[in-house]
Amino acid sequence: MEGKIQGTLWGDQMKQLTVISGKGGTGKTTIVGAFAALAGNKVLADCDVDAPDLHLILKPEIKEEKKFSGSKLAFIGYEKCIKCGKCYENCKFNAISEDIKIDELRCEGCGVCAYVCPANAIELKKRDSGTLFISETRFGPMVHAKLNIGEEASGKLVTLVRNTAKEVAEKMKKDLIIIDGSPGIGCPVIASLTGSDLVLIVTEPTLSGIHDLERVYGVSKHFGIETIVCINKYDINKENTEKIENFCKKSGIESVGKIPYNPEFTKAMIEEKTIIEYNNDPVVKDMWKKIEERI
Amino acid sequence: MIISVASGKGGTGKTTVAVNLALSLEDTELLDCDVEEPNCNIFLKKKLKNVEDVSIPVPIINEKCDFCGKCSEFCEYNALAVMKGNVLVFKELCHGCGGCKLVCPKDAITYKERKIGEVAGEDNFYQGKLNIGEAIATPIVSAVKKKIKKEKTVIIDSPPGAFCPVIEAVSGSDYCLLVTEPTPFGLNDLKIAVEVLKKIDVPYGVIINREGIGDKRVEEYCKKNNVPVLMKIPHDRKIAELYSKGIPFVLEMPEWKEKFRGLYGAIR
Numbered sequence: 001m002e003g004k005i006q007g008t009l010w011g012d013q014m015k016q017l018t019v020i021s022g023k024g025g026t027g028k029t030t031i032v033g034a035f036a037a038l039a040g041n042k043v044l045a046d047c048d049v050d051a052p053d054l055h056l057i058l059k060p061e062i063k064e065e066k067k068f069s070g071s072k073l074a075f076i077g078y079e080k081c082i083k084c085g086k087c088y089e090n091c092k093f094n095a096i097s098e099d100i101k102i103d104e105l106r107c108e109g110c111g112v113c114a115y116v117c118p119a120n121a122i123e124l125k126k127r128d129s130g131t132l133f134i135s136e137t138r139f140g141p142m143v144h145a146k147l148n149i150g151e152e153a154s155g156k157l158v159t160l161v162r163n164t165a166k167e168v169a170e171k172m173k174k175d176l177i178i179i180d181g182s183p184g185i186g187c188p189v190i191a192s193l194t195g196s197d198l199v200l201i202v203t204e205p206t207l208s209g210i211h212d213l214e215r216v217y218g219v220s221k222h223f224g225i226e227t228i229v230c231i232n233k234y235d236i237n238k239e240n241t242e243k244i245e246n247f248c249k250k251s252g253i254e255s256v257g258k259i260p261y262n263p264e265f266t267k268a269m270i271e272e273k274t275i276i277e278y279n280n281d282p283v284v285k286d287m288w289k290k291i292e293e294r295i
Numbered sequence: 296m297i298i299s300v301a302s303g304k305g306g307t308g309k310t311t312v313a314v315n316l317a318l319s320l321e322d323t324e325l326l327d328c329d330v331e332e333p334n335c336n337i338f339l340k341k342k343l344k345n346v347e348d349v350s351i352p353v354p355i356i357n358e359k360c361d362f363c364g365k366c367s368e369f370c371e372y373n374a375l376a377v378m379k380g381n382v383l384v385f386k387e388l389c390h391g392c393g394g395c396k397l398v399c400p401k402d403a404i405t406y407k408e409r410k411i412g413e414v415a416g417e418d419n420f421y422q423g424k425l426n427i428g429e430a431i432a433t434p435i436v437s438a439v440k441k442k443i444k445k446e447k448t449v450i451i452d453s454p455p456g457a458f459c460p461v462i463e464a465v466s467g468s469d470y471c472l473l474v475t476e477p478t479p480f481g482l483n484d485l486k487i488a489v490e491v492l493k494k495i496d497v498p499y500g501v502i503i504n505r506e507g508i509g510d511k512r513v514e515e516y517c518k519k520n521n522v523p524v525l526m527k528i529p530h531d532r533k534i535a536e537l538y539s540k541g542i543p544f545v546l547e548m549p550e551w552k553e554k555f556r557g558l559y560g561a562i563r
Contacts, residue, residue: 022332024305024455029480050456051303051484072371092392105462105495110371110392149490152459155430183305183455184331187430207541208310208334215332218427237539266508269478 014169015295016162016177016196018047020220022212024183026204027232030265030275031284032180033057036139037276038288042176044137045165046144047158047192049130054180057272060135060142068145068160070129070153072109074102080121087113087122105150129153132160134168141168154182158191176295185219193220198295199227200256205240213244217251227253228294230287234258257287296563297449299328299468299497303484305455307474308504308528311538313452314338315545316472319555324447327422328464329454330412330435336422337541343415343422349438350408351391351431356382360403366395387430414438419447432460440464448559457491465492470562471499472525477509482516489522500562505530525558 019035021028032054036044046054074095076087081100088096091113095106114122130147143165145157165177181192193199199220203213213229220227229248234241241258248255260283268278275281300313310327314335317325327335336343354366354375360382367375367382374388375395386409396404412425412435423439425432432454440463443449453464465471471492475485485501492499500523503513507530517524528534537544545551 021305023334025307025476050458051305051487053304053480053483056479056483090393090397093390105466108371108390108392110390110394111369112392112394112397115369115394115397147457149457149487150462150494154458184432185427186331186425186432186460188458189331190428190430204539206539207337208332208538211334211337212332215427222428236535240539263508266478269480270510272479 013175014166014177015175015198016179017198017200017291017295018179018181018193018196019200019202020181020189020193020216021183021202022185022216023204023209026202026209027265028202029053029057029180030269031202031230032178033274034276034281034284035178035288036137037274038285039176039178039292041174042140042178043165043169043172043174044140044142045161045177045179046142047161047179047188048182049145049147049154049157049161050182050188052144052146055144057269057274058137058139058142059272060133060137060144062133062135064134066132067128068130068132068157069126070151070156071127072111072124073104073107073127074109074113075123075125076100076102077121077123080119082119084118086116086118090116108152127151130157132164134164140174141172143168155187155191158188162192185216189216189219193225194223196225199225200291201227201229202232203229203244204232205234205237205244207240210240210244210247214247217253228256228291229253230257230259231255232259233261235260256290257283259283296470297443297451297468298562299451299453299465299471300474301453301461301465301471301488302455302474303457303488304475304480307476307481309455309474310334310338310452311504311544312472312474312502313450314543315551316555316559317450318543318545319552320448320559322447324419324444324449325452326439326442326449327452328436328439329452330423330425330432330439330460331454333422333424335420335452338543339420340541341417341420344417346413346415347438348410349412349414349423349435350410351389351434352406353386353389353391353409354384354395354404355407356384357403357405359401361401363400365398365400366404369394369398390431411435414442416442433463436460436463457487462491462495465497466495468497471497472502473499474502474504475513476505477503477511477513479512481509482513485513485516500525502526502528504528525561526554
């Protein structure tokens, strides 16, 4: 939710393309990797901070890293604690047990416990939530991050990745940011797509793929962002591919590409190459041409 | 016994494993906790009666407010902004901690429930669903988990990733099945999922789906780290086709029911 980016001085020239899918495993990162090889003057941003994979293909060389603190965490000073139980009673997140122990994974850092504590025994401290990286790849600069295990601030970290990517783009005079999003429709997805110029939804012709496409399209529509669709592995179920095309037509979404099932994609991944470097895939190249024209 | 099915990477086959396992065992209860994209019912095709709203409280400011600004100062999530003669409430940012009401010196804050999703189901199947445009999924996962019937074998389909709703879904399980695929992405995200499970102290084992599409690095990792590989599901055109049509593959390939029972026997 914190992802809303206001118009900026350079906002008119710089475009942001976000790649999402609703359902996981449809091929977002593979496609972003291919775009990295095809697009000209761009910055890459991996906003799947929970389970980032783009670095496995692009092998970024880290130039700069920053610690990120997304939220606070309550600490109890047991030498002052009088075991009155007020913190336990007032915590809405069940993060404090009856015997006054903090559950780090549940604590959302709201500060209510510290406020109600009559003995002044609780302190809120910034937690170490993750790390932000600014890197260089063989296809240009990349901004990415790693959320620490069990940290909850994924939306905030996504926003930080995007804002940093904008700064990098401005500094290096890049006119496009390509964003690899996360699966789902919640907090990190919303933070990945708000304020972008174009959303590409990568889907697959399975009933789950269609269901999730409809939901995630609902999100991009909700935020008023122009959306296009690409159907990956379209030939595994042509009937479902037709359903997706009908849905797109009905909703006024352009379908920019149909990629056949092709084991070469996995082979490229195993060799840690983009599909463009691996076999110069013509379908993906065509699709990129269409997207480039739109941007 | 509560068994959760999780994965770091999306699309590895969590729902496939959860649904087919539930259909292979006796007396199960299946809970779809992937509330952002719930897919189990695509395979079960149940009419879901008993729909319950899931709401979280948001602050309502009444006329007693004198715009002192203490609430917005306290709020860690920037959900309140006090300006001259006005208080803005950004409801999607509110986590419902209750702090603003506590700090208000004028008793000017009350709470109203705001619907963010729902839980629907019956008997042995429940699913949660987050409303489109909403950011916070965790309360819906908690609401689905309230449906746990301890006397049954409970199977929880978790969301992908390693963020808060995943931890909420998997916590309290007796065992977690981590579904992955034999690719570099599958391995990378499996390692993340393993770290999550270590942190919340839930025992786990791995299911390798689409065996044959990639390489052996997942297996090597499991061997080296003593993570049991409980099942391998081959990369099979028939399984993929059935999936695409929303048919649980154990219904058409009943020999797999025996394999899922064997898996259950190995972890119980």
